[in-house]
Amino acid sequence: MGTAVIAAPPQSRARKLVKLWRDGDQVAHLVTFLFAASVFLVTVVLVYELWIHSGPSRAKFGFSFLWKTTWDPVALQFGALPFIYGTVLTSFLALLISVPLGVGAAIFLAELAGPRTSNSCTFLVELLAAVPSVIYGLLAIFTLVPLLRQYGEPFLKRTLGFLPLFQGPAYGVGYLTAALILSIMTFPFIISISRESLLAVPREQREAALALGATKWESTWQVVVPYARLGIIGSVFLALARALGETMAVTMVIGNDTAIHTSLLAPGYTIAAIIANEFTEATGDVYLSSLIELGLVLFGLTMVLNASAQLLILATTRRGSKQE
């Protein structure tokens, strides 16, 4: 960008600068470049701050922080595994529920429903996506938790209780409840973005499929959905990002227990939840920096998952490129 200016001889520099201003193109380039660079800057500052402030904890525990399972502020022993486990488990379960629901709803709204249903539903979906998470937390506490404790969890124990996944007392709070509320929170995102990308599929694609004798459903499922899959996958990863970092609603219903349990009915913890819970009252370098290191771990976890998302998208695009 600015290299031409620097290389030019000094006497013409002023004129060049004036020309630069007049053209506008270069200025716009520079300004928007700075805006874009700020994204990079924020990321760097974020990692730097997390890294610096987690120093005492990294020095004390090293990499064992990642697989230690004790969290004891009295004895100053800290390990991240129960929180990593809780975060990944609840997010994964949430997507397991919300992806089929969300993509299914998006297909209906984009392809099958009449314009009136579609528009009013879409309006509600966008409304749901904008509801603050603490409201979802309240919804969970007042409806989801009692329902699960009285009906949902006893039912799961009766029918699937032979699996270690559904054993132990039915508290109503725990991994399962957190996953359910996360699925409710993430599925408006999936619907909204998936619907947009389905609508963006060119009309010719559908018409060609129909002309070849495909039914409405065949054209939707075999032509339109594969064409829009990049957008759909994107929506899933946006949902995953929200699920990983969700704090308030999860804290309210996960039970906040620092042990690792196999049973989905048992109470657990997530990284975001413990930071929110313990940060204000944490005193002492090791304790505080361990909480900050948890933030670093969450950042790393998000990076790893995003990178694998990119790889997945790359892989599927190449395989399916014949169609486009």
Add this chain to the structure above:
Amino acid sequence: MKKLILWATMLAALATLTEAADTINGAGATFPAPIYQKWFQEFHKAHPDVQINYQSIGSGGGIRQLTEGTVDFGASDMPMTDDQIKAITKYHVLHFPTVMGGVVPTYNVPGVSGDLKFSGDTLGGIFLGKITKWNDAALKKDNPGVNLPNADITVVHRSDGSGTSFVWTDYLSKVSPDWKSKVGANTSVNWPVGLGGKGNEGVAGLVKQTPGSIGYVELIYAVQNKMGYGSVKNAAGSFVKADFNTVTEAAAGAAKEMPADFRVSITNAPGKNAYPISTFTWLLIPDKIDNAAKKMAIASFLKWMTTTGQTFAQEMSYAPLPKPVVAKEDKQVALVK
């Protein structure tokens, strides 16, 4: 026009200057925040030149900000440790007890409507996960004549770090050697069993919703929400129900052996009517304040707090300080230089 703007700017600058001289900033504990806000308002009415701002960001946050020098005073639900005090090299931190609070056991036992009694040992056993049934022999012994059901106990504790948890675990550490060696006392601990609820309301909500559960909340919270709660056996061997008098009694009982710097836990205090899970909450004041106006203001606030201030305590649901403690505190005000 230009002149007008100039004058306005100068006036504004002057206003910020004069304000800065008498604006005192503090931060810390959330538990006493309502009465602190009230106090600072009332004190401002009586002394219009002094403006005290308080941010309730948690005891840990208050201690951190005081250490970093970003506030003029801190506030905490637990006394600072020796290490924390040593970390501040510019001055020595003085602890001023302001009001008192209690922490009470609250429970939801199907079929039991009356108040239950708990001895320290039993509470320790329940929170360690050793006593798992409501009809356990230990609970039966504490509650003769109560028909306790054969139901599982679900323990509920605070998930957020809090002074309330500190008092509760500090008490358990004193009455249960097992608790002391396995868990210990802090704002957050490694809970052996149970569910975590966020804040008093989170714990109360879980207890209300979960049959067979037991948790703990601040006395104020229980009183304001008209919740039932149990009595706890004190050091003198009698079962005492928490209220403002029994909590104040605990401080009076502990006053005889109170160290000069007020850094004392008054859980399990002696005294026949002393409620054993009681605590002070403290203002953390530097003993050297360079700004003379600030120093005067803080000293006069402290004097006001132990006299007029205390009259606001009960109406705001806090237990007032007992007289012997007030007398000792007035002497400590002279140390602020």
